[in-house]
Amino acid sequence: MEEEAAAPIAAGKLKVVLFPWLAFGHLIPFLELAKRLAARGHAVSFLSTPRNIARLPPVPPRLSSLITLVSLPAPKVDGLPDGAESTADVQPEMNELIKKAVDGLASPFAAFLSNSPAMIAFFGPRDARGPSPTWEDFTAPPAWCGGPSSSFPSAVAYRRHEAEWIATVFRPNVSGVSDLDRTWATIERSRLVIFRSCEELDPGAFTLLTDIFQKPVVPAGILFQPEFSDDDDKPEERPEVLRWLDDQPPKSVIYVALGSEAPLTAHNLRELALGLDQAGVQFLWAFRKPAGMCAPDADVDTLLPAGFTERAVASGRGLVRTGWVPQTLVLAHAAVGAFLTHCGWGSTVECLAFGHPMVMLPFVVDQPLxxxxxxxxxxxxRGGEG
Known part of the structure; x- marks a missing residue:
């Protein structure tokens, strides 16, 4: 497939191809990486499927000559609904079909990529756990993660209900390949591995992973650049959620967002709403409907306790917003004092960048760790400060 011609590249600059996993928890950080590279004069081709490309935030005009968005035709997969091109478009149990669709986009872009170096260190190299590990194998830290310099404290491991789920990533799914085989194959065929992290967030992880995989494992940093947003250049287009925050006292609002991939249920959402109601806190909720569980035009109020949204708005205590919310700008706002998060890696590093306390509600994958x-x-x- 031919891509659009890019601007001439200066001597000594790179041509970089980025092809993230089809989930917005990966697409958005990879787009930030593309902006960082382009700002340094490198040309970047960002590959995904047409619907995902269309849903990305706009590339700042000053960088558009160096970033080429390339749409790969979305393959047809039996059982995958029309228009389902990311994990945000399907229920969690259909994610395996998204992996099969990725395979249809052709080698060498059929690799499952992970953002969290801690989880990769926990899994270890291909031959570390045997061909068919059971849930018991994940309820204690592995031997290679021990020691005072490790990024894994001795008490960090999966609970049983989490371990039963995580063991499935070692087994082939409907794509014919297991998630971990994809990850290992990607690492084994690479000259070096780059993770979205830094030594401060994952102390010892890069030394540990370099030793495990016998090749350089390096940090990319948190890939967080709020100044790339065009919102400040157009005050008249300032998002409604930021204007609402402007009217709230400093550090008074808890921001609630559970990412694009957490397997939410209607029960989860109702319980969370009841908790916010009873806590009596000011809140901004970036609300996401459970994927595939309701019609696209379903009213938010039908998923929440009766009168919840109306009471929040009437009292001025809360705002429930569907659709895109500029998360980094929200977290940067002076009115935000805490973040209720699913602990996806992207949300975690963004929260830590602003020093907010986290109210943690993990679901799957690396989130519990x-x-x-x-x-x-x-x-x-806190112990050191006290």
Whole structure:
């Protein structure tokens, strides 16, 4: 497939191809990486499927000559609904079909990529756990993650209900390949591995992973650049959520967002709403409907306790917003004092960049490990301060 011609590249600059996993928790950070590279004069081709490309935030005009968005035709997969091109478009149990669709986009872009170096360190190299590990294998830290310099405190591991789920990533799914085989194949065929993290967030992880995989494993930093947003250049287009925050006292609002991939249910959403109601806190909720569980035009109020949204708006205590919310700008706002998060890696590093306390509600994948690691590090910091 031919892509649009890019602007001439200056001598000594790179041509970089980025092809993130089809989930917005990966697409958005990879787009930020593309902006960082382009700002340094490198040309970037960002590959995804047409619907995902269309849903990305706009590239700042000053960088558009160096970033080429390339649409790869979305393959047809039996059982995958029309228009489903990311994990945000399907129920969690259909994610395996998204992986099969990725395979249809052709090698060498059929690799499953992970953002969290801690989880990769926990899984270890291909031959570390045997061909068919059971849930018991994940309820304690592995031997190679021990030691005072490790990014894994001794108490951080999966609970049983989490471990039963995580063991499935070692087994082939409907695509014919397991998630971990994809990850290992990607690492084994690479000259080096780059993770969205830094030594401060994952102390010891890069040394540990370099030793495990016998090749350089380096940090990319948190890939967080709020100044790339065009919102400040157009005050008249300032998003409604930021204008609402402008009217709230400093550090008074808890921001609630559970990412694009957490397997939410209607029960989760109702319980969370009841908790916010009973806590009596000011809140901004970036609301996401459970994927595939309701019609696209379903009213938010039908998923929440009766009168919840009306009471929040009438009292001025809360705002429930569907659709895109500029998360980094929200977290940067002076009115925000805490973040209720699913502990996806992207949301975690963005929260830490602004120093907010986290109310942690992990669901799957690396989220439980991230939550426990952050809780233990936070406990040690408070102990050191006291």
């Amino acid at each position: 991230i939550a426990r690691t952050m809780a233990m590090r936070g406990h040690r910091r």
